[in-house]
Amino acid sequence: MGDIILTMKGIDKSFPGVHALDHVDLEVRKGEVLALMGENGAGKSTLMKVLTGIYKKDEGTITYEGKEIEFENPRAAQAAGVVIVHQELNMLSHLTVAQNIFIGREIMNGQIINDEKMNEESVKLFQKLGIEIDPKEKMGNLTVGKQQMCEIAKAISHDAKVIIFDEPSAALTEAEIEELFKIIRDLRDKGMGIVYISHRMDEIKVITDRVTVMRDGTYVGTLITKDCTKDDIINMMVGRVIYEDPKTQSAVAKDAPVVLKVEHLNAGKMVRDVSFELHKGEILGFSGLMGAGRTETARALFGADPKEGGDIYINGEKVTINTPMDAVNHGIGYLSEDRKRYGIVVGKSVAENTTMATLKEFMSGLFINKKKEDEVAWKYVESLKTKTPTVDTEVVNLSGGNQQKVVIAKWLTRNCDILIFDEPTRGIDVGAKSEIYTLMNELVAQGKSIIMISSEMTEVLRMSDRIVVMCEGRKTGEIDIAEATQENIMQLATQRN
Amino acid sequence: MTDKEKKGGLSNNPIVKKIGGQRLVVIFVIVALFAFFCAKSPTFRQYSTILNLLDTSYYVTYMAIGVTFALITGGNDLSVGTGMVCYSLIGGYVVTKLGLPIGVGILLTVLCGVLMGILNGFLVAVMELPAFIATLCTMMIARGMGSICTKSQSINWPQASSAQGWFRSLFKITVGETKYPLGFLWVIILVIVMSIILTKTKPGRYIIAIGSNKEATRLSGVNVIKWHMLAYIICGFFTGLAGLAYGATFQTVAPGTGAGLELDAICAAIIGGTSMTGGSGSIIGTLLGVFIMSLLKTGLPFIGLQANWQQIITGIVLLVAVLIDVIRSKQAKRA
Numbered sequence: 001m002g003d004i005i006l007t008m009k010g011i012d013k014s015f016p017g018v019h020a021l022d023h024v025d026l027e028v029r030k031g032e033v034l035a036l037m038g039e040n041g042a043g044k045s046t047l048m049k050v051l052t053g054i055y056k057k058d059e060g061t062i063t064y065e066g067k068e069i070e071f072e073n074p075r076a077a078q079a080a081g082v083v084i085v086h087q088e089l090n091m092l093s094h095l096t097v098a099q100n101i102f103i104g105r106e107i108m109n110g111q112i113i114n115d116e117k118m119n120e121e122s123v124k125l126f127q128k129l130g131i132e133i134d135p136k137e138k139m140g141n142l143t144v145g146k147q148q149m150c151e152i153a154k155a156i157s158h159d160a161k162v163i164i165f166d167e168p169s170a171a172l173t174e175a176e177i178e179e180l181f182k183i184i185r186d187l188r189d190k191g192m193g194i195v196y197i198s199h200r201m202d203e204i205k206v207i208t209d210r211v212t213v214m215r216d217g218t219y220v221g222t223l224i225t226k227d228c229t230k231d232d233i234i235n236m237m238v239g240r241v242i243y244e245d246p247k248t249q250s251a252v253a254k255d256a257p258v259v260l261k262v263e264h265l266n267a268g269k270m271v272r273d274v275s276f277e278l279h280k281g282e283i284l285g286f287s288g289l290m291g292a293g294r295t296e297t298a299r300a301l302f303g304a305d306p307k308e309g310g311d312i313y314i315n316g317e318k319v320t321i322n323t324p325m326d327a328v329n330h331g332i333g334y335l336s337e338d339r340k341r342y343g344i345v346v347g348k349s350v351a352e353n354t355t356m357a358t359l360k361e362f363m364s365g366l367f368i369n370k371k372k373e374d375e376v377a378w379k380y381v382e383s384l385k386t387k388t389p390t391v392d393t394e395v396v397n398l399s400g401g402n403q404q405k406v407v408i409a410k411w412l413t414r415n416c417d418i419l420i421f422d423e424p425t426r427g428i429d430v431g432a433k434s435e436i437y438t439l440m441n442e443l444v445a446q447g448k449s450i451i452m453i454s455s456e457m458t459e460v461l462r463m464s465d466r467i468v469v470m471c472e473g474r475k476t477g478e479i480d481i482a483e484a485t486q487e488n489i490m491q492l493a494t495q496r497n
Numbered sequence: 498m499t500d501k502e503k504k505g506g507l508s509n510n511p512i513v514k515k516i517g518g519q520r521l522v523v524i525f526v527i528v529a530l531f532a533f534f535c536a537k538s539p540t541f542r543q544y545s546t547i548l549n550l551l552d553t554s555y556y557v558t559y560m561a562i563g564v565t566f567a568l569i570t571g572g573n574d575l576s577v578g579t580g581m582v583c584y585s586l587i588g589g590y591v592v593t594k595l596g597l598p599i600g601v602g603i604l605l606t607v608l609c610g611v612l613m614g615i616l617n618g619f620l621v622a623v624m625e626l627p628a629f630i631a632t633l634c635t636m637m638i639a640r641g642m643g644s645i646c647t648k649s650q651s652i653n654w655p656q657a658s659s660a661q662g663w664f665r666s667l668f669k670i671t672v673g674e675t676k677y678p679l680g681f682l683w684v685i686i687l688v689i690v691m692s693i694i695l696t697k698t699k700p701g702r703y704i705i706a707i708g709s710n711k712e713a714t715r716l717s718g719v720n721v722i723k724w725h726m727l728a729y730i731i732c733g734f735f736t737g738l739a740g741l742a743y744g745a746t747f748q749t750v751a752p753g754t755g756a757g758l759e760l761d762a763i764c765a766a767i768i769g770g771t772s773m774t775g776g777s778g779s780i781i782g783t784l785l786g787v788f789i790m791s792l793l794k795t796g797l798p799f800i801g802l803q804a805n806w807q808q809i810i811t812g813i814v815l816l817v818a819v820l821i822d823v824i825r826s827k828q829a830k831r832a
Binding site: 092 | 521648693697698699705708709710712713714716717718719774777
């Protein structure tokens, strides 16, 4: 670890009604990877936006390479060597890789853009990173992992001295994360200061040297990664102890009836001959790496994507599910991993979202019976402990965890007995996570059955009664929770053909 | 091998790749339509028909080139139809009624287009109004404005035989006994120039980038407001040129007309492969789109199908063009 390259001191930033940053400090050294952690809304992204000139700070000083500075805009920050690799990839899918890397500072030949030269320079950058990407390929045709590599290439092409990674691994496969880490270590060894924002505790331990923790817009403290435990970090993040104990024993009776049986399901190359059973009152975990075909299996089962073959039995009876409507009529509810796109209508109220799948029952003649709608919405707000001022509040104003509860309420209103939770806690902060877990446990105690797709190992081990593991579209194994370990799950998850 | 290469088939062919699948289909359709009309009607084969076909395609071409830029940003410009007529009325009015030199009329016509482009660009890029709404409003304004400026009179730009008629020769020149479609030369030159601007220069690159992902472009340090506005100004400039071509091609420019012509231009751009959602499009594609529209418009009467049928067939052609695009992008997603 080298000298300090960047210091942010007493940074204060308010938005109307929100004190987003309350005198936050941050220090980045040359040749280190600094983790910046905190729950959603802790102010990490805001702090980085202040640093790179997207927001103007109200108070505080930024010292970079020994000089006090304030970047006017992201471009000025880039020019000075402070670049950010954004959480949502900032790509222009219609342009080529090289055109993306050089956007805003094209290599010119008079008035004409020199695309050939840009392609050559891109190849050189990729060589530096030890990766191979065709600079002439359209950005939109690359995998998310490759797109991320291009973002990094773009970052280092600015002669970056400080690179900020904002949740870079969120959409990557294990292999891609490995590659990313290799690159990050490389950059660190070349003396760059790296800020790594992530929610994944395991990654923090692997890749970072120090951890700075924020909570509710304030600076909590900084730890040396190798001297602290996960619990230390979590404690600082939430100010309370959260236990992530794995479940040791299935809570489902051996003779519990089978409510859902799927046989030889086939759909595209991501769902190859998948069979499994779901018992009443069970949480069946679906584990696997990104791209293992778990979501695709759920979508095919739910009728959201076309099936090529396979039989589905509900309570022992063979059923035909060709559309989501069929699935819902058979009591299956699907809670998408991408809530904002498929789960809720953000601009509508809690009540409207709650009754969306059941509107027929809330009609009085031609009109919606608002009173009845509100009653049911309130019932679920109370039973699910959804934090919302009223049921007329637009869902967009709720936190991720509470949005998820609204989706659950929607399917409960519909009397769904089988719920498919696809990444139930993605984008939900640590505190709200355990509430969702409690809720899931209550649901199965009431006799509902849950299929839970999750990419977080701790979540799978904590919640599931049984675990189905998939790899490349095939089911590679099924483990009872009593025998499940991270190791045997990972083994099945990487059992490639 | 990448996934894309594995798909195989026709799309692998280097020539097909270079020209682009949809454009190849469009070229094929043009040739087929042309051959069909020639075979069916001997009069269609005549030089005068071809001349007439080209003559009536210039103003649509200019509008379509302009609107292609607006479409590529992910926007639209509905004001080009009534705008074109409005600028042509104003330009013609100062020449024929106020007696100003024709050069002033020409400049004023183009200037009006540019001003409208600035207004549209301001509303869309600076005020961030939805392009559909903003240009719907300016479309109505343009329609009324043309009538007011000319006191609701029709305008006849100077005849070819008159002293100031030279400007009609810019579009159709008579050498000896033969007329030549000089306007087509300008079209070709402008198509080449605008193609280069779109694909090889900063303005074009940024206009495409804005249509692809405006926020990402902004965060890359690009002045998105400026370039976004420029797209509409280019559109306005070309609408001005369209106004000239319109005045030169037709005997009379009538106030209150022009509504609906913007749809021909948008239609041509989309048949030519420009995406309604922004981020992609080509000027050559747009030119080909115009050819299809003009061929149908000129050719169908020769086989006895009148205006109503033209519209139905044009509608079907557009539908097919868009369907091909939708199906292809769906396949690309699945692969």
